[in-house]
Amino acid sequence: MPVSAPLKEACGEIADLAHAASVLAWDQQTYMPPRGAESRGRQMATLSSLIHERITSARLGDLMARAESDGDLSEDGRAFLRELDFIRTRLIKLPGSLVREMALETSAAFEAWVRARKQKDFAAFAPHLSRLLELSRQKAECLGYKDTPWDALVPDFEPGMTAATLRPILEPLREATVALLGRIRAVPEPDTQFLSGTWPADRQREFGLRVARDIGFDFEGGRQDIAAHPFCTSFGRGDVRITTRYDESNPVEALLATIHECGHALYDQGFRTEDDRTPLAGAPSHGIHESQSRFWEIVIAHSTPFWRHFLPVMKEYFPGQLDGVEVGDFVRAINRVRPSLIRVGADEVTYNLHIAVRFDLEVRLLAGELAVEDIPAEWNRQYKELLGVDVPDDAAGCLQDVHWSHAAFGYFPSYTLGNIYGAMIAEKMEEDLPGMWDDVEQGRFTAPLEWLREHVHREGKRLRPVPLVRKVTGRDPSADALLRHFERKYGELLGI
């Protein structure tokens, strides 16, 4: 039998509050006037503490205990309880004083980070980062870990993962990527000249909406707005929002960001109706969620078949601007691999090297094996070693990401896991759907989307991340599929 109605309703109300908080956060990023920030902050804090209160409440604990002692729970009911217990246990382990202090310190650290980045001065951020690391170590002690404090934090993003389980996945990828990069850099870079010029934002918007609709985004159950940073957020069944921004000097950035967010949105639009307002309506991990955005952005929308269909369409949206550009030229241009300083906007190959640096630094920082003041030097050394680039200042180096100012230690590997899982899923999909690339070339995306719906989306959180990956792909997580994808693609595109 399923979980009891009162337990389901208690979780439903928590979900309602969480979705309400998401509406407030969405509005904050899209439409809120500047002077509304202070009020909004308080409203979101009030909702957060209510949600915290409800999840950790004795009443919810009683309802869960009763469900557990029932013994006759269905498989879905057990997954429901497991997911709820996972979240609840972690919250209960953290003392309120630590949660409040963390909220205060991250708020101050974020302000300091904004200033420090502007001034390109890591030293101005360092004391805040030290404080956040100290609090995060306290958090790790409360949550518990076996090997290293970082392991206690990563389950917020990748349940079941630790530094030790991640290393055999990420390290071979790092080594192979450095080697691959050498081969790619040895051949001439593709021409990207035809991507310069001015690409009117309204045309970009129309084209982006067209592509989003074509790949399956349901505009009756979602919408796209403009925000400083592209993101996807769900307000529950029937309302999934994505955002983008337009740069008139770049015709593909907003489009690819739109497709990326669409990948997240298709996932959120694809949970089972019966799971709505339950702990099962969600991705098992950030990496799994990212696999969906990267599948659509990288596997599909960086492919030759995709552009065989869409380049002629794009030419209609930008008359005269792509005259004479062939599909091959276009695909090579948007797949240009070039080591760079900034993670955001990095190509798919070098992207994971950016993550490798952060992963290595974070684990050592949390363990106290790397001092905060040594971050810039270590950062710059690794960028030189892995990417071959010289970091000119901290803004273009260790101050570039917002994550540490939020104390989101343990988050970065999810990006690479998204790439890895996306490639594993694509490989399995190609096996299952031999006509898949023909479909893509015809602008038909129903079969791949339905495949994802069946194997990934409708699963929700029934399985934990690694078991889900195993079930979907028949394999343990590893970078092999991603490396095969690289080899095949850059072999075809660059003849390496």
Place this chain on the structure above:
Amino acid sequence: MPVSAPLKEACGEIADLAHAASVLAWDQQTYMPPRGAESRGRQMATLSSLIHERITSARLGDLMARAESDGDLSEDGRAFLRELDFIRTRLIKLPGSLVREMALETSAAFEAWVRARKQKDFAAFAPHLSRLLELSRQKAECLGYKDTPWDALVPDFEPGMTAATLRPILEPLREATVALLGRIRAVPEPDTQFLSGTWPADRQREFGLRVARDIGFDFEGGRQDIAAHPFCTSFGRGDVRITTRYDESNPVEALLATIHECGHALYDQGFRTEDDRTPLAGAPSHGIHESQSRFWEIVIAHSTPFWRHFLPVMKEYFPGQLDGVEVGDFVRAINRVRPSLIRVGADEVTYNLHIAVRFDLEVRLLAGELAVEDIPAEWNRQYKELLGVDVPDDAAGCLQDVHWSHAAFGYFPSYTLGNIYGAMIAEKMEEDLPGMWDDVEQGRFTAPLEWLREHVHREGKRLRPVPLVRKVTGRDPSADALLRHFERKYGELLGI
């Protein structure tokens, strides 16, 4: 001394939740995709019941009792407690079963009203209305009243008012209006031909934003979006939203609606910072709030000095479309008085007759002195008697307003009180600011706005509605000022 910090914080959290609910409601009317309605309904229901739970909680009662017994409360502290107690007591008096039943029945009644109006068939709505009247009579019994059940409901909109206190205000207005209308209808109608044509929505929008900015709307602390019905909503200090809609065949409707909503917004933007998140940040009644919207919409934006300034500006926004139109022609056109069937969009003179019909019917319906099935006949009879119009069907008659489907009995008089209070305030302002109309003619609105800030906005809910009217204008509520305003204006415009 002020109220205790815990009491203030408890109210602050309730305000946060109410503002969060307002964000959700605003999004529902502006951007929400169609399939999001069901989730949104549940989220808003969850927030509502949380707010209800907190307001009626024993903890809040204890905090209030402690504050009351303190004895040393400041005047503001006493007003804080009085307003909180007013809301709380009314909620506590209503049994949860009645509140739930009312929610279910209004939801069903709204659906039925939409269908019935479409089919122009009052009979299809009548059973729902009967049920809502029955529940409202139960509500009245719970809340208590002296004379007639309607009196128990009106305090939700006009605290301190009853049918008996409203009649001496509204009835003389009704009689005088019928007489005035006769005189106005005896002279030729102004020409409105030049208001026909096509008025591009984007130009209307630009002009409306310009006017809103000029009269003082703070776009750093608010914004305007598009919705099916114009409204104003506040998310707390620093974030007040207004909406409008554009009809390309009408160049003034959206503008005047924008100015109307701006009037509400200027009020909401003008509460004291220290009152934020307290029961004092609000209008003492709907009629007082409406006085601000009607002051700007009617007194200011239907005046000759206003258009001496803005007609040339409007001509710039619509080049060639108002060539040769003089200020006098324009002001006469937008002030055309013509009896009509529909309240929304009625001119300022006949508007109050629409309200008079509803007020009379509601009081008798609640008292059981008028049967539901007799509404159409009685409605049509009064429209003929007061406005001289024949009602062709129920959609253009007693089914036109949504209010009864929400069981919002007692609401309508607030509209007329808004007109009355707006005129009283304008009369006092003219005494205090002899240069006011010169300012308006120069497009300077700082002095009138500052006057309203000082006398009305910053007061918040320190005084109840009638005491506030007395303090601001030196007079008891009466329609005299409104009638003087009519006499002066239509004397000048039409020479009657």
